Amino acid sequence: MKIIADENMPYVEALFGDLGQIEYVNGRTLSPEQVNDADVLLVRSVTKVNAALIENAEKLKFVGSATIGTDHVDVDYLATRNIYFTNAPGCNATAVGEYAFIAMLELAQRFGESLAGKVVGIVGAGNTGTAAAKCLQAYGLKVLLCDPIKALQGDPREFVSLDTIIEQADIISLHVPITKQGQHKTWYLFDETRLNQLKPNTWLLNCCRGEVIDNQALIKVKQQRDDIKLVLDVWEGEPNPMAALVALAEFATPHIAGYSLEGKARGTFMLYQKWCELLDLPVAKSLESLLPRFQFSHISSQGDLNERQLLKLSRLVYDLRDDDLSFRGCFATAAGFDLMRKNHTYRREYSAIALNQVTSSLSAGAINQSMLMALGFTS
Numbered sequence: 001m002k003i004i005a006d007e008n009m010p011y012v013e014a015l016f017g018d019l020g021q022i023e024y025v026n027g028r029t030l031s032p033e034q035v036n037d038a039d040v041l042l043v044r045s046v047t048k049v050n051a052a053l054i055e056n057a058e059k060l061k062f063v064g065s066a067t068i069g070t071d072h073v074d075v076d077y078l079a080t081r082n083i084y085f086t087n088a089p090g091c092n093a094t095a096v097g098e099y100a101f102i103a104m105l106e107l108a109q110r111f112g113e114s115l116a117g118k119v120v121g122i123v124g125a126g127n128t129g130t131a132a133a134k135c136l137q138a139y140g141l142k143v144l145l146c147d148p149i150k151a152l153q154g155d156p157r158e159f160v161s162l163d164t165i166i167e168q169a170d171i172i173s174l175h176v177p178i179t180k181q182g183q184h185k186t187w188y189l190f191d192e193t194r195l196n197q198l199k200p201n202t203w204l205l206n207c208c209r210g211e212v213i214d215n216q217a218l219i220k221v222k223q224q225r226d227d228i229k230l231v232l233d234v235w236e237g238e239p240n241p242m243a244a245l246v247a248l249a250e251f252a253t254p255h256i257a258g259y260s261l262e263g264k265a266r267g268t269f270m271l272y273q274k275w276c277e278l279l280d281l282p283v284a285k286s287l288e289s290l291l292p293r294f295q296f297s298h299i300s301s302q303g304d305l306n307e308r309q310l311l312k313l314s315r316l317v318y319d320l321r322d323d324d325l326s327f328r329g330c331f332a333t334a335a336g337f338d339l340m341r342k343n344h345t346y347r348r349e350y351s352a353i354a355l356n357q358v359t360s361s362l363s364a365g366a367i368n369q370s371m372l373m374a375l376g377f378t379s
């Protein structure tokens with residue numbers, strides 16, 4: 001069996017090595033000739049899987065994308081060809097949620113403010129939005145959720161409109177898929193009009209898809225409104241973000257909000273699980289066996305923490321400042337953007353740290369052992 005896999009998808013050898021002959025390819029430049037004799041195709045968000053790519057791949061029976069988003073895959077075409085498709089919903093949700101939370105802690109520190117007490121609006125309350133809300137609520141913040149689709153489906157959580165979020169939230173974090181049609185389309189959901197409606201001093205974070213914000217309009221609005229602060233992980237026209245926008249963002253990264261080792265491993269593992277299920281094979285490998293031990297796996301601290309100390313602790317699993325600095329040095333070329341993504345193999349999730357807070361208080365609202373557990377650290 002021939003398995004074609006993106007060279008930047010980790011753990012493919014460990015999980016699929018026994019199941020067939022693996023050939024690694026550059027997902028961004030993958031050509032039809034390279035997939036013509038494939039049985040299995042494993043991709044990431046940078047590969048457009050459509051008729052143009054796989055028309056002549058007659059043996060192809062399985063396409064797996066180790067991603068949450070599916071906008072790069074023509075799922076209708078795959079269905080007409082009876083090719084099984086799976087993605088990895090939720091695989092990197094914790095990573096995205098922690099990225100957003102840590103970015104907010106960083107902004108608070110940079111501007112001498114406290115994150116505690118702010119109201120956060122989450123647009124899109126699926127896997128990543130819920131993961132972000134989990135951290136924020138664990139930290140005691142008021143969270144407003146906007147997701148008209150979930151509301152219509154009867155999700156029991158309380159939802160508000162996007163207008164309410166814009167009026168009331170101090171911070172807005174975007175977590176929607178990119179959709180170009182329909183009542184709830186998200187393409188340029190934040191256009192110039194909406195961007196101009198942001199209340200003074202809003203922090204706007206985008207870790208879903210670049211085109212959810214009109215990037216040209218964002219440049220224009222931000223040039224007139226320095227009160228708005230931006231954290232941007234995704235960009236219109238990746239891998240070529242607009243240089244003027246990078247310069248205007250407080251924190252800028254190359255679409256790596258989901259790139260914890262845990263999230264990456266989960267993505268490939270979910271494809272492996274699905275493939276085993278389809279072939280009626282036992283799931284012989286485990287997710288845990290893939291992950292290296294974290295160098296700060298056990299930490300003891302004395303007493304409750306303050307917000308600054310929580311940020312210090314967070315920087316052990318993910319120091320956003322480092323990525324921001326590297327990005328500014330490499331984003332000018334597509335190769336630089338992609339290389340930083342390729343080499344991004346160092347980030348962990350809060351769960352990688354077992355925390356023992358000696359003399360932790362029981363007071364509600366304190367950054368004590370129970371709040372840290374709720375954030376995702378382990379004991």
Ligand SMILES: NC(=O)c1ccc[n+]([C@@H]2O[C@H](COP(=O)([O-])OP(=O)(O)OC[C@H]3O[C@@H](n4cnc5c(N)ncnc54)[C@H](O)[C@@H]3O)[C@@H](O)[C@H]2O)c1
Nearest residue numbers: 068069124126127128147149175176177184207208257258
């Ligand atoms: N930056 C990254 O590394 C990274 C990582 C993972 C996912 N993503 C992107 O984030 C997107 C969201 O991921 P997810 O796991 O949360 O997906 P999800 O499908 O679990 O949740 C998306 C939610 O958005 C809601 N939604 C759709 N249109 C909306 C609208 N107009 N207004 C408000 N809500 C709307 C949906 O109802 C759904 O609940 C993915 O589709 C992907 O594009 C980016």
Ligand SMILES: O=C(O)[C@H](O)[C@H](O)COP(=O)(O)O
Nearest residue numbers: 044045046067068069092258
């Ligand atoms: O949709 C997703 O899951 C994310 O955008 C994903 O993290 C992108 O990473 P890539 O597939 O490009 O490695």
